[in-house]
Amino acid sequence: MDLNPSFLGIALRSLLAIDLWLSKKLGVCAGESSSWGSVRPLMKLLEISGHGIPWLLGTLYCLSRSDSWAGREVLMNLLFSLLLDLLLVALIKGLVRRRRPAHNQMDMFFTLSVDKYSFPSGHATRAALVSRFILNHLVLAIPLRVLVVLWAFILGLSRVMLGRHNVTDVAFGFFLGYMQYSIVDYCWLSPHNAPVLFVLWNQQ
Numbered sequence: 001m002d003l004n005p006s007f008l009g010i011a012l013r014s015l016l017a018i019d020l021w022l023s024k025k026l027g028v029c030a031g032e033s034s035s036w037g038s039v040r041p042l043m044k045l046l047e048i049s050g051h052g053i054p055w056l057l058g059t060l061y062c063l064s065r066s067d068s069w070a071g072r073e074v075l076m077n078l079l080f081s082l083l084l085d086l087l088l089v090a091l092i093k094g095l096v097r098r099r100r101p102a103h104n105q106m107d108m109f110f111t112l113s114v115d116k117y118s119f120p121s122g123h124a125t126r127a128a129l130v131s132r133f134i135l136n137h138l139v140l141a142i143p144l145r146v147l148v149v150l151w152a153f154i155l156g157l158s159r160v161m162l163g164r165h166n167v168t169d170v171a172f173g174f175f176l177g178y179m180q181y182s183i184v185d186y187c188w189l190s191p192h193n194a195p196v197l198f199v200l201w202n203q204q
């Protein structure tokens, strides 16, 4: 037994204890019989709005219908962002292997094997990444921009309310998604630096 724990060790253990306590308190939709159990179906609908499958399929569909070079370029980069996000989240989940909260019911729509782990929240990374992407590449009126930010925030909160995640999973997820956008922006794909990706349309 470690009789002389470091300050960092104590701080981390305290943070973890607060995280677990707060997450349990906020997990008010974790089951049908929970205090806010009646809101659970709405939270699960929100869950689907941040799931990887609809985002991937939606992006592929829009890409197949897009008739402008500018649109294709943005959608190709969105596709790259979504795939990068899936890869990074799976990698970190597999490395950290933090179990989901004990009060979570594992009844999520279409998961990968690493999704039995909770750190970081894939929905939170996607929410931060996609909302930053949209705000930077779509010309939207202010109310719609506010709606995008609200969607991301409520989606993150709903992960804890559903009992899927602890607060730190979501907080780190937001941070990671935000940083992922910076990577995507830095490596922005265009017909000039990645002509192979755009060759499909040149042949049409």
Ligand SMILES: CC(C)=CCC/C(C)=C/CC/C(C)=C/COP(=O)(O)O
Pocket: 051, 052, 053, 056, 086, 108, 109, 110, 111, 112, 115, 117, 118, 120, 121, 122, 123, 124, 159, 164
């Ligand atoms: C191309 C490919 C491998 C698609 C897989 C899409 C897929 C099943 C993503 C998983 C989305 C999901 C359930 C993430 C878990 O989110 P958490 O917020 O619970 O970490």
